[in-house]
Amino acid sequence: MQNPLVPYNSLVPRKMFFTKGTGKHRENLQSFEEALRDAGIAAFNLVRVSSIFPPQCKIIPRHRGIAELTPGQIVFCILAESRTNEPNRLAGAGIGLARPADKAHYGYIAEHHGFGMTQRACADYVEDMAATMLATTMGIDLDPAKAYNERKETYQAKGLTIRTRAVVQTVEGDKNGLWTTTIAAAVLLP
Numbered sequence: 001m002q003n004p005l006v007p008y009n010s011l012v013p014r015k016m017f018f019t020k021g022t023g024k025h026r027e028n029l030q031s032f033e034e035a036l037r038d039a040g041i042a043a044f045n046l047v048r049v050s051s052i053f054p055p056q057c058k059i060i061p062r063h064r065g066i067a068e069l070t071p072g073q074i075v076f077c078i079l080a081e082s083r084t085n086e087p088n089r090l091a092g093a094g095i096g097l098a099r100p101a102d103k104a105h106y107g108y109i110a111e112h113h114g115f116g117m118t119q120r121a122c123a124d125y126v127e128d129m130a131a132t133m134l135a136t137t138m139g140i141d142l143d144p145a146k147a148y149n150e151r152k153e154t155y156q157a158k159g160l161t162i163r164t165r166a167v168v169q170t171v172e173g174d175k176n177g178l179w180t181t182t183i184a185a186a187v188l189l190p
Helices: 028-039 062-067 121-136
Strands: 015-025 045-048 072-083 090-100 107-115 154-157 159-172 179-189
Touching: 015 028, 015 062, 015 121, 028 072, 028 179, 072 090, 090 121, 107 121, 121 154, 121 159, 159 179
Parallel strands: 045 072, 072 107, 090 179
Antiparallel strands: 015 179, 072 179, 090 107, 090 159, 154 159
16 A cells, blocks of 8 residues: 555555575676575676665565566665675675564664674574664663564564564575675565
């Protein structure tokens, strides 16, 4: 449903999808290109933006989102990437989304890229970070360790309920020293 307060042709995204990928190559930049291809977003001109999830924005599956895009199109995204050419080094990239139960309010997207974290640890980290950023915009101090309700899979603090999700990709550096890249992205659509 179109938000009546936002003009149809505005730059406020109405849809978003998550994607991730990995790539290996002897050249650093080409390993990044391979990761973009694996994620399905190499054919677009990506513009990195900061991390606000728009009110009323709908999350759609990756295949549907990619089908709505045209090669060469300028596409806004929140992108996390990690690259290494060290054999066996664990690299990770993750995107976490925190959205309030009230879909009329905006949410937060957090990205992390680094080394040595497992996929689960990175997912927990980006979800905690996004939930904390969202809560603090509402003047609520959030301790993720205390506010998370595992059974409901939500964060709850002072009347605020936050739902989270993450997309994370980890990869071990190539044993022969090829550049190895991992990416995770939240792609915003008009």
